Every structure is written in C-alpha cells, then in structure tokens.
Amino acid sequence: MKRFRFKGLGLGVYAFLALAFLLIPIVYTFVYSFNDSLKNNIAWRGFTLHNWTNVCDAAGICDAFAASIVIGLISTVIATVLGTMIAIALMRYRFRFRSQTSLLLFLPMASPEVVLGAGLAAQFLSLSVNKGFGTIIIAHVMFCISFVVVTVKARVASLDPALEEAGRDLYGSPVAVFWRITFPLLLPGILSAALLSFSLSFDDFIITNFNAGAVTTFPMYIYIAASRGIPAQANVIASAVFIITILVVLIAQIAASSRAKRLARLS
Amino acid sequence: MALAAFSTATPPQQDQEPAQRRRSGIALVLLLPGVLYLVLFFLTPLVSLIITSFQAPVLDGDIGQYQAAFRWENYTEAIGEYWPQIIRSFVYAIIATAAALLISYPLAYFIGVKVRKYPLLQNLLMTLVIAPFFISFLLRTLAWKQLLSDDSWFTSSLKAISILPPDAHVTGTAFSVIFGLTYNFIPFMTLPLYSTLERLDVRYLEAGNDLYANAFTTFRKITLPLSLPGIVSGTLLTFIPAAGDYINASQDFLGGADTSMIGNVIESNFLVLQNYPTAAAMSVVLMAVILVIVGLYVRRSGTEDLL
Numbered sequence: 001m002k003r004f005r006f007k008g009l010g011l012g013v014y015a016f017l018a019l020a021f022l023l024i025p026i027v028y029t030f031v032y033s034f035n036d037s038l039k040n041n042i043a044w045r046g047f048t049l050h051n052w053t054n055v056c057d058a059a060g061i062c063d064a065f066a067a068s069i070v071i072g073l074i075s076t077v078i079a080t081v082l083g084t085m086i087a088i089a090l091m092r093y094r095f096r097f098r099s100q101t102s103l104l105l106f107l108p109m110a111s112p113e114v115v116l117g118a119g120l121a122a123q124f125l126s127l128s129v130n131k132g133f134g135t136i137i138i139a140h141v142m143f144c145i146s147f148v149v150v151t152v153k154a155r156v157a158s159l160d161p162a163l164e165e166a167g168r169d170l171y172g173s174p175v176a177v178f179w180r181i182t183f184p185l186l187l188p189g190i191l192s193a194a195l196l197s198f199s200l201s202f203d204d205f206i207i208t209n210f211n212a213g214a215v216t217t218f219p220m221y222i223y224i225a226a227s228r229g230i231p232a233q234a235n236v237i238a239s240a241v242f243i244i245t246i247l248v249v250l251i252a253q254i255a256a257s258s259r260a261k262r263l264a265r266l267s
Numbered sequence: 268m269a270l271a272a273f274s275t276a277t278p279p280q281q282d283q284e285p286a287q288r289r290r291s292g293i294a295l296v297l298l299l300p301g302v303l304y305l306v307l308f309f310l311t312p313l314v315s316l317i318i319t320s321f322q323a324p325v326l327d328g329d330i331g332q333y334q335a336a337f338r339w340e341n342y343t344e345a346i347g348e349y350w351p352q353i354i355r356s357f358v359y360a361i362i363a364t365a366a367a368l369l370i371s372y373p374l375a376y377f378i379g380v381k382v383r384k385y386p387l388l389q390n391l392l393m394t395l396v397i398a399p400f401f402i403s404f405l406l407r408t409l410a411w412k413q414l415l416s417d418d419s420w421f422t423s424s425l426k427a428i429s430i431l432p433p434d435a436h437v438t439g440t441a442f443s444v445i446f447g448l449t450y451n452f453i454p455f456m457t458l459p460l461y462s463t464l465e466r467l468d469v470r471y472l473e474a475g476n477d478l479y480a481n482a483f484t485t486f487r488k489i490t491l492p493l494s495l496p497g498i499v500s501g502t503l504l505t506f507i508p509a510a511g512d513y514i515n516a517s518q519d520f521l522g523g524a525d526t527s528m529i530g531n532v533i534e535s536n537f538l539v540l541q542n543y544p545t546a547a548a549m550s551v552v553l554m555a556v557i558l559v560i561v562g563l564y565v566r567r568s569g570t571e572d573l574l
Binding site: 011012014015018019021022023024025026028029032042082083085086088089092093095101104105107108109110111112113114115116118119120121122123125126138139141142145149199203205206209210218219222223226227230234235238239241242245246249250253254257260 | 302309410529537547554
C-alpha cells in the first residue's frame with residue numbers, strides 16, 4: 001500500500017514537470033510582453049505597460065492582426081458549415097463511397113502541411129490565380145473541414161436517437177425535428193469545432209506562407225520580423241489571444257461539468 | 268471540447284439505419300458541398316503537384332517559367348542533391364516522436380487514470396496540455412530560442428549545475444531542432460493517448476495484480492496493449508507534422524547551417540528560388556514516404572479505423 005502511494009506521487013510529480021515544460025514558453029511570451037524593450041525584444045530591460053497600451057505602435061502589426069481575425073472568422077464559418085453537414089451525413093445515413101469519403105477526410109490530417117501548402121500554390125500557379133485574401137481563405141477552409149467533421153461527429157455519436165424519435169412521434173416535421181431537437185443538442189460540438197477552426201486558422205503559418213501573396217497575416221508578420229527582431233507588441237497580441245481563448249475554454253468546461261452534475265441529480 | 272478533434276479513436280458506431288436508407292438524397296445534399304470542396308482544393312492540388320514535379324524549364328525563359336513535360340530527372344536530381352535533408356528529416360522526426368511518446372505517456376496515464384475521480388480537474392489538466400495551441404506556434408518556438416541561447420539564465424543554470432559543458436552552444440544544433448519538434452508536437456501525442464487511457468478499465472489492472480503480476484508485467488501485458496490505438500494515432504499525429512516541419516529547423520528559429528530538413532528545401536525552392544519542379548518533386552517524395560509509413564504502421568498495428 002505504501003509503495004503504491006509513493007508510485008502515485010512520483011507520477012504526479014512527473015506530470016507536474018511535464019506540464020511545466022509545456023507552459024514555459026507561454027509564460028515567457030507573457031512576461032516579455034511587459035518588457036520595456038527597444039526594437040528587439042530579447043534582453044530584459046524593465047517592466048512597462050507601454051506595449052499593452054500602445055499595441056499598434058509596431059508598424060504593420062495591427063493590420064496583420066486584423067487580417068488574421070477576418071481570415072479566421074470567414075474560414076471558420078465556411079469550414080464549420082461544410083464540416084457539420086458532412087458529420088451529420090456520416091453518422092445518420094448509409095451511402096455508397098462511405099469509406100472513400102472517410103479516407104478523403106482523413107488524408108488532409110495525415111498530410112504534412114508543407115505538402116498541402118505547396119500543392120495549392122502549384123495549382124494556383126498553373127491556373128494563374130493571383131494569391132491574396134481569397135487564396136488564404138480557400139487554404140484555411142480546406143485544412144479545417146476534417147477537424148470540424150471529427151469534432152462534430154464525436155458529438156453526433158453521443159446523441160440519444162430516442163430524443164429525435166420522440167420529436168417525430170409528436171408529429172414534428174423533419175425540418176422542425178432538426179432545428180428544435182438535433183441542432184440544439186449538436187450546438188456545443190459545433191461551437192467547439194468552430195473554436196478549433198479559428199485557432200487553427202489564426203495560428204497557421206506553413207500553408208499560409210505558400211498562398212498569401214502580398215497579404216501579411218499575424219504569423220507571417222512574426223516570421224518576417226524574426227530575422228530582424230520581434231517587437232514586444234507581438235507578445236501582447238499573442239498573450240491577449242491566449243487569455244481570451246483559454247477563458248472561453250474554461251468557462252465552457254465549467255458550464256458543461258455543472259450541467260452534467262445537474263443532469264446526474266435529475267436522473 | 269476541442270479535445271475531441273484530436274482523439275482519432277471514434278466511439279463504436281451503432282448500425283441503426285432502417286427507415287433512413289431511402290433518404291440518401293438528403294445525405295448527398297449534406298455531403299456534396301464539403302466533399303466537392305476537398306476534391307477541388309485537396310485532391311486536385313496533389314495532382315497539380317505531381318504534374319509540376321515533371322515540368323521542364325522553358326527554353327530562353329525567365330526564372331520560374333516552366334512548361335508541361337515528363338522530366339524524370341527532376342526526381343533523380345532532387346534526391347541526388349537533397350538526400351541528406353531527406354534522411355535528416357526522418358531521423359529528426361523519429362527521435363522527436365520517441366521523445367514525445369516518453370514524455371506524454373506517463374502524463375496521459377496520470378491525467379487519464381489517476382485523476383479519474385475528479386472529472387473537472389481532469390478537464391483542467393487537459394486544457395493545460397492543449398494550452399500551447401492557443402499561443403502562436405512561431406512565438407513559442409522563438410521563446411525556446413531565447414531560453415536556449417548561450418547567455419540565457421536557462422542555459423547558464425544548466426551549465427552551472429554541470430548538465431552542460433561551459434562552452435556548449437545549444438541553438439543552431441540538431442539537438443535544439445529535435446528539442447523544438449518534440450516540444451511543439453507533445454500535445455498531438457498526449458491527446459490520443461489520453462483518450463484511450465481515459466477509457467482503460469482499471470479492473471483489468473486489479474485483476475493483473477490479483478494474479479501476482481508485478482507492476483511491470485501488468486503494464487506490459489495489459490496497459491500497453493489496451494492503449495495501442497492511442498500510441499498508433501499519437502505517433503502518426505506527431506511524426507507527420509514533425510517530418511514536414513520547416514520552422515524549427517529554420518536558421519531564424521532553432522536551426523543552424525546544417526540542420527535543414529525537407530520542409531526547408533521545399534520552401535526555399537518554391538518561394539525563394541522559384542524552382543517549382545524541384546519543390547514539387549520533393550513534396551511528392553515526402554508525401555509518398557509518409558503514405559507508405561502510415562500504411563505499414565496501421566496494418567501492423569491493426570488499427571484500421573483512424574478517423
């Protein structure tokens with residue numbers, strides 16, 4: 001018994017160290033957003049709030065941030081709609097070419113990003129398409145769809161079919177059953193798929209780099225700045241996005257767990 | 268939550284189809300837009316890549332002008348010139364995947380099995396595991412570059428306690444590239460491991476204990492085989508992006524003059540040198556090797572249902 005406890009403790013310490021390892025660069029980025037730095041945010045020169053109150057001081061950074069937000073929102077909406085439709089079809093209907101469809105959805109996740117990026121760029125090149133906002137959005141939707149399908153599919157699988165049957169028994173039309181029963185039940189899954197899509201799109205560099213043309217997204221801004229020095233404002237934007245996303249995730253989790261507790265009490 | 272997207276193990280599908288088979292028209296309407304999208308912007312680009320990889324330069328043309336051809340030499344020349352980068356990519360990716368597995372397995376086991384009694388804590392810990400996804404990939408990697416640079420407090424304290432020799436350089440070496448790859452893809456390893464270990468029935472472990480197996484035998488005979496699906500999808504999800512990555516190995520990030528990988532070759536040939544056929548040929552080589560590895564790996568481990 002004593003040995004068992006000690007083993008559990010060792011594993012806990014190990015897990016704590018591994019998590020600390022994962023979080024070190026996040027803490028570093030956050031701390032250095034307060035650095036009173038010159039052009040290059042490397043040496044610690046003292047604490048300041050200036051970077052947080054004057055985010056747009058670094059030339060071009062706010063344009064890049066705005067570009068990433070717009071691209072992220074548009075890509076998320078398109079990918080979430082297309083992916084949710086596929087997820088519902090995969091879980092609720094049998095059809096021919098089902099396994100081929102699954103393979104088609106799996107392959108983008110199993111392809112290195114550099115291949116996806118170079119492939120699209122080669123296609124745009126052969127069709128003489130000018131690269132810019134449109135081509136970035138096309139690329140982002142492409143790699144987000146599969147992740148949306150997997151996320152929503154997990155949610156569809158956990159739905160109780162009896163609820164929809166009850167709706168049909170009460171003479172609900174298929175459209176009414178979908179919008180009043182299926183869709184609300186799927187909504188948490190759809191929202192987390194959308195959040196995931198947005199994070200993937202917002203942070204993508206490798207595929208975007210091949211298809212951006214003259215447009216600079218936030219990750220591209222960092223890549224270009226990396227050779228001459230990153231302004232502390234980049235840390236401010238990244239930290240702010242991090243804090244907002246993590247708050248959304250935590251609130252969703254706490255809400256889900258308290259709902260689960262309520263349901264457990266009811267039944 | 269967002270976690271579900273990465274856990275490639277799907278719950279068992281029930282076959283409850285009857286009355287819905289005739290409504291396959293609806294299925295078609297639901298599927299068609301997304302599937303068409305992927306055909307246009309995922310499959311066709313792969314075909315474009317293959318076509319581009321055989322193109323020949325236009326005679327007397329500018330840099331970056333190519334015409335349709337069937338130039339096999341693009342492949343032999345590219346492999347002849349870049350074989351060190353090809354080998355390096357796979358060696359780095361294999362080491363990084365193994366390191367990520369060693370770091371992630373105990374972590375996933377702790378969160379999935381030991382903390383099971385506290386679901387909220389379990390979720391919070393998994394949020395910490397995926398937290399790196401919510402901060403810029405490039406900034407995270409640059410943070411390690413600063414932390415590992417020669418005069419940082421991190422490197423100096425490692426030198427002070429003699430883990431590192433006093434004149435060691437960390438950044439720009441193979442070590443720092445593999446370190447970066449390992450760090451950046453640990454969440455991809457931990458998530459699928461967690462999703463299988465979370466469902467591991469602890470009564471099997473108790474049974475092993477009751478039958479006088481020691482902790483190691485119980486692990487080898489019970490825990491490990493039961494978590495194999497997670498190990499398979501975790502290693503694939505880590506290996507694939509690691510083999511194709513070109514950020515960690517870039518000289519502006521954790522790499523040096525002789526750490527460049529396939530991704531760096533594709534990027535510089537495509538975007539800088541405008542040598543599209545070489546970039547395309549290297550992409551096809553990378554994709555082909557990965558498809559072969561994925562196929563073999565999945566067949567050997569017997570996990571056919573990846574999605």
